[in-house]
Amino acid sequence: MEIHQISFAKVGILSHDLAEITVDNGADITLSMVNELHQLLLSLFSESFSLLINKTNSYSTQLDALIHFGTLPAIDKIAVFAPNKLAKMSADFSATIPSSNALNIEVFTERDDALVWLIDKKSSAAGHNYLW
Template sequence: MGIHQISFAKVSVLSNDIVEITVDSGVDITLDMVNELHHLLLSLFSGSFSLLINKSNSYSTQLDALIHFGTLPTIDKIAIFAPNKLAKMSAEFSASIPSSATLNIEVFSERDDALSWLQ
């Protein structure tokens, strides 16, 4: 389907409505980075789509970026693959942000479970 490298992450199109985002290790995600990601996603999908956020790398996200991330109206569901305790805590905090409240977000410790839920 295709792999796209942006300034801070690898974006892999897994199907016609599912994309996996793997942020590079050590990145601090800013609002500009979220805008870069949104621009790519809107260029890849004409309708709604779901995200698999792969938290296998350690990174941080600035609060304004986290709030803005959930505002893209074409996002259907978000599965977060959090393979360890710290990633799970971070994912659960991200899912609790008010702009994320209207999104359908689930956190999984197994990537295959996250993918199955998206499908």
């Protein structure tokens, strides 16, 4: 799997239209960090793509950053892997942000379930090679 390190996270490329984002433990995500992530994603994908947000680590996101995250038009779907109660509460809250409401977001407590959901949503396009 191809992995890209940015200032606050690792971005793993799972397929030609799917990336997994794992934020560093203890990070406080700002608007400029979201812009950094958006720039990376747009450089990696030429068409729309989906994201797996891996909330294994504990981190915080400033409200303006959270609002801005969901405004990138190229994002197709987002699955959030929230392995514990606090991560799930945080993910559920994030999904209620107005810019997130326009996105197709689902929260899962199992990573494999999140990946299955993302792939099922893409099943109309055959021949994808997923690398997990």
